[in-house]
Amino acid sequence: MAENSHRAPTSPTVDALVQLSFTVQLVLTRVAAQHDLSVTQLRLLGILRDRTPTMAAIAAFLELDRSSVSGLIDRAERRGLVARHTSEKDARVTLVEATPAGFAVARQIAATVSDSLETLLAAASPVDRASLEKLAATLPQP
Amino acid sequence: MAENSHRAPTSPTVDALVQLSFTVQLVLTRVAAQHDLSVTQLRLLGILRDRTPTMAAIAAFLELDRSSVSGLIDRAERRGLVARHTSEKDARVTLVEATPAGFAVARQIAATVSDSLETLLAAASPVDRASLEKLAATLPQP
DNA sequence: TATTGTTATACTCTATAACTATA
DNA sequence: TATAGTTATAGAGTATAACAATA
Numbered sequence: 001m002a003e004n005s006h007r008a009p010t011s012p013t014v015d016a017l018v019q020l021s022f023t024v025q026l027v028l029t030r031v032a033a034q035h036d037l038s039v040t041q042l043r044l045l046g047i048l049r050d051r052t053p054t055m056a057a058i059a060a061f062l063e064l065d066r067s068s069v070s071g072l073i074d075r076a077e078r079r080g081l082v083a084r085h086t087s088e089k090d091a092r093v094t095l096v097e098a099t100p101a102g103f104a105v106a107r108q109i110a111a112t113v114s115d116s117l118e119t120l121l122a123a124a125s126p127v128d129r130a131s132l133e134k135l136a137a138t139l140p141q142p
Numbered sequence: 143m144a145e146n147s148h149r150a151p152t153s154p155t156v157d158a159l160v161q162l163s164f165t166v167q168l169v170l171t172r173v174a175a176q177h178d179l180s181v182t183q184l185r186l187l188g189i190l191r192d193r194t195p196t197m198a199a200i201a202a203f204l205e206l207d208r209s210s211v212s213g214l215i216d217r218a219e220r221r222g223l224v225a226r227h228t229s230e231k232d233a234r235v236t237l238v239e240a241t242p243a244g245f246a247v248a249r250q251i252a253a254t255v256s257d258s259l260e261t262l263l264a265a266a267s268p269v270d271r272a273s274l275e276k277l278a279a280t281l282p283q284p
Numbered sequence: 285t286a287t288t289g290t291t292a293t294a295c296t297c298t299a300t301a302a303c304t305a306t307a
Numbered sequence: 308t309a310t311a312g313t314t315a316t317a318g319a320g321t322a323t324a325a326c327a328a329t330a
Contacts, residue, residue: 006191006245006249007191007192008249008252008253008256010256011256011260012275013260013263013266013274014255014259014260015278016275016277016278016279017162017259018255018259019278020162020163020274020278020281021162021163021165021167023281024159024160024163025163025167026284040320040321041319049149050148050149054288055288056288056289064322066288066289066290067289067290067291067324068320068322070289070290070291071290071319071321075319090288090329090330091330092288092289092328093288093329094289103148106148107148107150110149110150113156114152114156117156117160118153118155120281120282120284121155121156121281123280123281123282124281127273128273128276128277131269131270131274132158132162132273132274133154133157133158135158135266135270135274136158136159136161136162138266139162139165139263139265139266140262141165142165142168142172142258182296183296197311197312198310198311206297206298207298207299207300209298209299209300209313209314210298212313212314213297213313214298217295217297233306234306234307234310234311235310235311235312236311
């Protein structure tokens, strides 16, 4: 038997996908940390860039329990990044909106992430870039 | 001014990379959850498939503080997935090894992740796959 | 009654600082 | 003294269960 019987053979494409994913997450984690934020808070700010969603919508988007989102918004609110508003149509519903400070942080983070990833992609050919874009566009949501 | 002044223009390749990354992480999170594990524990088991590293090596690999790794290994050990051994060469050093149960879980997880991602990749052409593999191989570590 | 959100509780994950044991 | 690892502590993130307010 080979030296290592624990490693099941897996496709090189799958390996590439997983490795790529962790590289991107590492970049996101580091950039978020520069602003003393978690990747989840970073995602939250991303969502709020062009939406004013309900708590439930945020939970659905992030695939979190609504109680987890309550805590998430509590902490973001405490830091002045987001604000809660009660819906005028349905008093049960809470809408979440980024504050000007929240938008500013979101912009900075997006710019830094973009720069970092572009630097990593420096060696990628236009054809490989196009493949990557096509792949992302056609990949079904799991 | 446009409807939304908060969204800075970013490259489609960067967007693709980020989206792809979150898709993969979602798959990993779900598969890990099926075994009541976190993605970090999943990564740990992945590392231990072909290594018996020191605590410090695990910390370096996962980019965590050594104290965080102590807790991580505590919890994995409590669940019977890994075991600690003191190095015979240097009594300060602790080596971490997967147990048979740990290897079994690692194998199952790897198989499920592989299946899930292959399903997602069903529509990807051989050329696009090759591009993805090349990209992962040439991407510098950030 | 059903839905929206919060709270109480418990656990994992993580870091910082202080510590122990060994080299 | 320096290094490897642990412990104490604190906080973020997450889920489950129970709850209040509103529909």
